Amino acid sequence: xNRALKRRLGGLLLVVAASLASAYGxxxxxxxxxxxxxxPAFRAKGDTSAPIEIVEYSDFQCPACRAAETPLKEALGxxxxxxxxxxxDDPLTRIHPWAFDAAVAAECAGRMGTFWPYHDMxxxxxxxxxxxxxxxxxxxxxxxxxxxRPKAFDACLSSPDAASSVRSDMQQARNRWISGTPTFFINxxxxxxxxxxxxxxxxxxxxxxxxxxxx
Amino acid sequence: MSGQLGDWLGFLGRLAxxxxxxxxxxxKASAPYQEFAVVIDAYQIVSPAASLAIAxxxxxxxxxxxxxxxxxxxxxxxxxxxxxxxxxxMASLLSAKMxxxxxxxxxxxxxxxHPSLGHALAMDAALFILAYAAYARGERxxxxxxxxxxxxxxxxx
Numbered sequence: 001x002n003r004a005l006k007r008r009l010g011g012l013l014l015v016v017a018a019s020l021a022s023a024y025g026x027x028x029x030x031x032x033x034x035x036x037x038x039x040p041a042f043r044a045k046g047d048t049s050a051p052i053e054i055v056e057y058s059d060f061q062c063p064a065c066r067a068a069e070t071p072l073k074e075a076l077g078x079x080x081x082x083x084x085x086x087x088x089d090d091p092l093t094r095i096h097p098w099a100f101d102a103a104v105a106a107e108c109a110g111r112m113g114t115f116w117p118y119h120d121m122x123x124x125x126x127x128x129x130x131x132x133x134x135x136x137x138x139x140x141x142x143x144x145x146x147x148x149r150p151k152a153f154d155a156c157l158s159s160p161d162a163a164s165s166v167r168s169d170m171q172q173a174r175n176r177w178i179s180g181t182p183t184f185f186i187n188x189x190x191x192x193x194x195x196x197x198x199x200x201x202x203x204x205x206x207x208x209x210x211x212x213x214x215x
Numbered sequence: 216m217s218g219q220l221g222d223w224l225g226f227l228g229r230l231a232x233x234x235x236x237x238x239x240x241x242x243k244a245s246a247p248y249q250e251f252a253v254v255i256d257a258y259q260i261v262s263p264a265a266s267l268a269i270a271x272x273x274x275x276x277x278x279x280x281x282x283x284x285x286x287x288x289x290x291x292x293x294x295x296x297x298x299x300x301x302x303x304x305m306a307s308l309l310s311a312k313m314x315x316x317x318x319x320x321x322x323x324x325x326x327x328x329h330p331s332l333g334h335a336l337a338m339d340a341a342l343f344i345l346a347y348a349a350y351a352r353g354e355r356x357x358x359x360x361x362x363x364x365x366x367x368x369x370x371x372x
Contacts, residue, residue, distance in 0.1 A: 004364030011288035011359045018286075019278035022237060023244035174319040175329055177253050189247050 037168050039086050042110040045076070046084030051212055052205050055086045055185040057173050060103060060122045061096035061130055065182045068194030069123050072184075075202060082209060087119065089166045090173040090181050098135045103166045105139040108156035114146045121146070225352025228345035229284045232297050235342055236281030242325035244274035254322030258307050259314075276300070284349060287358025294350035301346055305339045308332050 039055075056072065058065040076083055089107070091099030102122055109118030121142045122129070129135040136157075143153045156162050173183075184191045184201055187208055191201040243251045252270035256263055277300065283293035304323065311318055312332055321335035330338065354360045 007359075007363035011286060011363060014359075015279055015282040015286060015288055018282045019240070019244075019275065022241040022282075023274070023278060026241035026245035176326055177250075177257060177319055177322065179253075179257070190249060190253065 037172065039088055039169070040107075040110060040165065042113070042115045043087040044084060045116065047081055048084065050082055050084040052079065052083045052208060053086065053185075053187055054083060054201075055088060057088045057090040057169075057176075057178050057181060057183045057185075059089075059091045059096055059099045059181040060106065060119075061099035061126070062092065062181050063126070064180075064193060066123045066126050068182045068197060069120075071194050071198035071202075075197075075205065079205060079209075083205070087115075088172065089169040090178055090183070091166065091170065092181060098130065100163075100166065101136060102129070102139065103169075104157060104162045105136075105143070107162040107165050108153055109143055109146065109148060111156060111162065112143075112148050112152060114148060117146050118142060221348075221352045222355040224348045225354070226356040228348035229287060229290065229294070229353040229358075231345045232294070232301070232342050232349055233281045233284030233286075235338070236277040236297060236300070237285065238281075239323050239325075240274045240277030240281055242327045243270075244278060246325050248274070251322075251325065257318055257322070258311055258316070260307060260310060273300075284353070287354055287356075287360055288363075290354040290358055290360050291350055294346050294353055298343060298346040298350065301339050301343045305336060305343065308336045308339065312336070 054072075054075075058068075072085070076085060089103040091103045093100050106115060106118050106122060109115055125138070125142065129138040132138050139157075140150060140153065144150060176185075180192055182192075182194065182197070184197050186201050186204050189204055191197045191204070248270045249267070250270075251274065252263075252266045255261065255266040255269055261269065276296070280293050280296045280300065283289050284297060304321075308321060318332060320329035321332055323330065323335055
């Protein structure tokens with residue numbers, strides 16, 4: 001092999017090696033940029049060291065999100081401490097006029113220590129508040145039922161902080177090209193809708209856990 | 216373009232186009248390819264099956280082309296491919312603009328950076344010109360091609 005050909009092949013190898021290395025190196029960078037604004041701790045369930053992380057982008061006014069709660073809860077029950085769930089808001093405000101207010105109310109409940117019970121209540125009573133003339137009054141009444149102080153809850157609802165936290169999630173959803181809710185990311189892989197989560201998502205979780213067990 | 220200025224422009228073109236392609240390729244190749252397929256799908260130009268295939272291949276094509284340009288290895292073919300890629304990106308962006316599609320951003324850098332369609336179009340137009348400069352004169356300065364056995368121009372007269 002002459003010297004020029006060797007150099008040509010060397011150049012090609014260098015290009016391939018640099019391509020592989022940079023794709024591998026970018027993994028951490030892309031992850032860090034993506035999670036620049038982490039969700040508040042109260043919107044996460046499970047151990048931070050759990051091998052499976054499910055990030056759910058959801059809209060409290062969306063019927064499909066409510067329906068997806070069933071397979072999601074089943075998965076959390078099935079996999080127990082192997083799974084961590086992070087809830088992210090993505091209220092589809094164009095079609096769901098009360099979704100943003102509901103997300104802010106849940107955010108306030110979370111800041112007062114009852115995110116998950118309030119989250120469950122919003123989905124359980126979705127039919128009630130969606131068809132109500134004054135959903136905000138119902139949001140307050142749900143907070144009261146959970147023992148939250150009305151004045152503090154109201155103060156949070158009208159403060160810009162809770163709303164900006166929801167907006168920040170909406171921006172993240174936009175950055176991730178989420179066009180429908182619920183959208184789940186299971187260790188980075190996207191599953192859209194409850195059915196996809198229940199079938200392909202569960203299969204993906206099994207695959208990840210199997211890989212961890214096998215030597 | 217003539218003389219040293221042209222050589223420097225060619226070199227600059229190589230670095231700029233190569234760097235942009237490497238950044239775009241690495242950020243997309245580092246994520247599951249289905250994520251990029253969502254972006255391609257949103258442009259509604261190709262079928263979902265084609266989106267998946269393109270999403271699996273394109274980031275690696277960008278990476279290899281980008282590193283060839285940075286290194287100055289196979290400079291002219293790499294610059295031609297880069298020009299083709301950039302032209303196809305501009306066509307996709309223009310088509311989305313003409314259809315008044317409301318896309319979150321151009322989707323060119325994965326989940327890391329989010330240039331608007333307009334900014335991406337301007338960037339691609341500049342990259343297209345620089346790709347031409349790289350094609351015309353990119354192998355003259357600090358290129359692997361030169362070190363490995365002479366540039367294409369030198370070999371062919």
